[in-house]
Amino acid sequence: MATTYDFPSDLLAGQEELHQVRAELLALLKRLPWSVEPLDGFSDDHGWRKVERPASPGWTADEQAEVEKLRERERELAVFVTCHRFWAEVAAAEKVDARMTLKHVRETETHVRETGTEGHSTP
Secondary structure, three states: OOOOOOOOHHHHHHHHHHHHHHHHHHHHHHHOOOOOOOEOOEEEOOOOOOEEEOOEOOOOHHHHHHHHHHHHHHHHHHHHHHOOHHHHHOOHHHHHHHHHHHHOHHHHHHHHHHHOOOOOOOO
């Protein structure tokens, strides 16, 4: 059986918010044009694969500010989670496992709620 960790509530909340901020940032970046600055489109088939990009109108000042705000919050949360006092209590040999457990605690809780069992489901 895998080791269970008693994560503090503020660490769990920080990790959850980090997941949310990263999802928001990813969705925003997928929505935005490929180039921050306005650029002409191009097609290049001289490399090992063909690359094509349509013309990009660039990002507005508001879009740039929103991306920067999310990136800054992502950095703050990443520092909070990785430097949390909890990690001083975890043995060095267990830190990677504990960190991975924290990253996936939301998935584990969902799995337990849905199936009533711990662990990962198999296809």
